Amino acid sequence: MKKAFCRLAGVPSGWFERLNLDEIQRQAEDFERLVEADSVHRLYRFLGQMWNTHPWIIIRITNLIQWVEEGSYERILRKRRLVAVNSSGAICECGEVIQEDLYYCLFCGRRVARRHETEVK
Structure with a gap:
């Protein structure tokens, strides 16, 4: 270290x-x-x-x-971060709302957690 x-x-x-x-x-x-x-x-x-x-x-x-x-x-x-999920899909860690059919954020490029995978390690 x-x-x-x-x-x-x-x-x-x-x-x-x-x-x-x-x-x-x-x-x-x-x-x-x-x-x-x-x-x-x-x-x-x-x-x-x-x-x-x-x-x-x-x-x-x-x-x-x-x-x-x-x-x-x-x-x-x-720390384990939680990604908030909304009715239209998800909210990325960067704060942007993600469309239902997308798996990556168009703003920052992160993979987006869906309802069945709300914990991000």
Whole structure:
């Protein structure tokens, strides 16, 4: 799982084995404390990221770790979505009404659940 989250955060693949997530998290927490404590540090952070297309890797890793620790990742893994069914057929997960004879949403392309298959895994 460590490699997957490192890839999501944009860490170069050559760094995976040398990466200490606990140390990165500690450094990121120290960094956040500095930024929150002082407007000069906030300005440095803003200027440092202003022209970047993505946030710094350490910030992305920290956000992913927080996301996992607060249970959001686990909730997504366990969640089973229900697709609402109406009299004309079904309503897609994207919210569009699907005609009775269609099995795929014309708007987003998802397969549509029918009356006999209302749970989508």
